[in-house]
Amino acid sequence: MTAIELSDVTFGYTDTPVVEDVSLSVEEGEFLGLVGPNGSGKSTLLRLMLGLASPDAGTVELFGESARSFDAGERLGYVAQDVANAATEMPITVREVVEMGRYPHVGFGRLGAEDRRIVADALDTVGVAELADRRLAHLSGGQRQRVFIARALAGEADLLALDEPAVGVDADSREAFYDLLRDLNDDGLTVVLIEHDIGVVTEHATTVACLNRRLFFHGEPSGFAESDALSRAYGANQRMLEHDHSHDHAHDSTHDHSHDSTRLQP
Structure with a gap:
């Protein structure tokens, strides 16, 4: 089944479109990586x-229904840009954040035994069970992002959407974080990810969409790497660089894993 279907979508905050004539679909179980330069309309498209x-x-459809009338919000997990950093202001524990994922299912009622089991499973799945009673403000950026994914899992979301979730997260945590997303996708969760690191997208996503107001590419990562979409979307002065991983590791014991993969360079 199709999770998301966009047909000839145009949107602007003023008379100038931010997103123009975009058509694409995301199938259930897909991992879509959405890339494009700053200001290209990625967050708006999401x-x-x-x-x-x-x-x-x-038009936009979610799971076969018009997005305008779609009322099964619990099926959607959304981690907005910088939400994990903003959450440092919240005097709340990890468990309490994840329990919020159950609210659409229980309303104002108390969480029952089954709800608590689902919350515990979500905490365990993302690897933060031992942090359940810790204040959110006391976690690292990578740990906070995992908590918000756990909240979506506790809500039994069918689709997880993330807007540059690893900004400010250290290199090792970034690598583990994206491994987690890939594992969740392997288990059947549909993932839509905005990410500035082209290499992360081509390594982990099953499909790539390249946007700069208009859609320049939509297809498999291998086809994206071979296309001219990058130069068209980012400008003629951009290129993709391949790093020699073995060479980097041999000469730099403090190697930054965030540069392990193909990255966009000026």
């Missing part, structure tokens, strides 16, 4: 995909 904004033209 909000349109989730029904958080309505297009000026075109």
